[in-house]
Amino acid sequence: MTQSHLCDQVHVDLKDRSYDIFVGENLLDNAGQYVQPLLRRPRTVIVTDETVARHHLPRLQAALKAADIDCDSIVLPPGESSKSFAGLENLLDQLLARRLERQDMIVALGGGVIGDLAGFAASIYQRGIDFIQMPTTLLSQVDSSVGGKTGINTARGKNLVGSFHQPRLVLADVTTLDTLTPRHRLAGYAEVVKYGLLGDADFFGWLEQNGTALLAGNRQKQIYAIKTSCLAKAAIVAEDEKESGRRALLNLGHTFAHALEAESGFGETLYHGEAVAIGMVMAFDLSVKLGLCPGTDAERVRQHLTAVGLPTRLRGDNHPVAQIRMTVDSLMHHMAQDKKIADGRMTYVLTSGIGAAFLTQDVDPEQVKTILAESLAENSA
Numbered sequence: 177m178t179q180s181h182l183c184d185q186v187h188v189d190l191k192d193r194s195y196d197i198f199v200g201e202n203l204l205d206n207a208g209q210y211v212q213p214l215l216r217r218p219r220t221v222i223v224t225d226e227t228v229a230r231h232h233l234p235r236l237q238a239a240l241k242a243a244d245i246d247c248d249s250i251v252l253p254p255g256e257s258s259k260s261f262a263g264l265e266n267l268l269d270q271l272l273a274r275r276l277e278r279q280d281m282i283v284a285l286g287g288g289v290i291g292d293l294a295g296f297a298a299s300i301y302q303r304g305i306d307f308i309q310m311p312t313t314l315l316s317q318v319d320s321s322v323g324g325k326t327g328i329n330t331a332r333g334k335n336l337v338g339s340f341h342q343p344r345l346v347l348a349d350v351t352t353l354d355t356l357t358p359r360h361r362l363a364g365y366a367e368v369v370k371y372g373l374l375g376d377a378d379f380f381g382w383l384e385q386n387g388t389a390l391l392a393g394n395r396q397k398q399i400y401a402i403k404t405s406c407l408a409k410a411a412i413v414a415e416d417e418k419e420s421g422r423r424a425l426l427n428l429g430h431t432f433a434h435a436l437e438a439e440s441g442f443g444e445t446l447y448h449g450e451a452v453a454i455g456m457v458m459a460f461d462l463s464v465k466l467g468l469c470p471g472t473d474a475e476r477v478r479q480h481l482t483a484v485g486l487p488t489r490l491r492g493d494n495h496p497v498a499q500i501r502m503t504v505d506s507l508m509h510h511m512a513q514d515k516k517i518a519d520g521r522m523t524y525v526l527t528s529g530i531g532a533a534f535l536t537q538d539v540d541p542e543q544v545k546t547i548l549a550e551s552l553a554e555n556s557a
């Protein structure tokens with residue numbers, strides 16, 4: 177166990193389903209002290225993937241054993257393919273084979289795929305058991321591990337089957353960010369920028385000053401940015417847990433992003449966070465085109481994303497996405513399958529400036545097509 181560690185805390189206020197998020201250094205090595213008070217009996221099963229297991233499973237196992245907590249582990253193949261009906265069946269079968277009981281605890285150790293899959297399995301295993309999120313990517317630390325969305329993909333799209341099942345605890349250990357590739361860390365950073373853009377202009381200003389140092393590994397700055405992101409998400413989730421309204425703001429840039437990801441095959445060519453970066457620029461450009469947002473704000477967004485190394489366009493940014501054949505029509509087709517369609521109408525997250533996102537259904541599809549066409553043009557206008 178590491179004696180001293182930098183740590184901060186965020187509370188998610190959801191009445192009897194409230195929980196804490198701890199953000200800090202070496203939390204995995206100290207996991208026993210956080211996990212122990214939540215257990216009804218000292219038995220956990222850790223669900224992780226091969227890559228994460230190689231880097232972090234031994235230290236988590238050692239920490240739990242040191243606190244006299246029994247821990248079994250299930251190590252899945254890495255990648256999005258586990259987040260499927262077949263992957264869910266396999267995981268549930270392994271949990272049943274281990275005779276996990278209702279008073280036991282599942283620990284999801286990994287990125288968004290592991291968190292979403294293990295969380296969904298926890299929500300239906302014997303009609304629901306407790307689970308803890310231990311996110312190991314920047315993306316999952318600031319977004320997917322918080323707020324209780326769980327689920328799997330189907331052949332018809334991402335996250336189309338799932339549940340809301342809140343974790344009992346989130347432990348975000350920033351030392352796990354050291355084992356990510358720089359590209360992976362950067363993709364997660366797009367979701368950090370999202371919180372500044374959607375509701376906190378001061379935070380965006382802070383990121384303009386500190387984003388590069390954070391990405392280079394500065395611990396204090398990482399903890400501050402993750403905590404600030406989680407505070408923003410916790411406030412929105414506390415207000416609208418099941419996404420009947422405001423929670424949809426967290427999808428800034430995501431309607432565009434999901435269409436780009438679908439066109440690029442959800443693979444290595446375009447990471448989710450990179451698609452979100454491009455999607456956020458599209459949301460700002462669309463807002464400018466509709467006369468809702470100053471052009472200078474859209475330019476600031478573009479400049480910051482470019483400064484840290486994220487793509488902002490589908491063509492011309494020297495990014496592998498430029499090799500993917502896609503058209504305005506094919507992208508519009510994917511956008512029409514979005515979960516945010518109500519009564520046949522698409523809800524867009526637009527903005528009146530940095531830190532001022534809002535929801536609207538009042539968007540002319542022709543304007544959306546123009547934005548897509550501009551992003552697909554070889555040279556910026």
Ligand code: GLY
Binds near residue numbers: 320322423426427
């Ligand atoms: N990732 C968006 C949400 O949790 O609502």
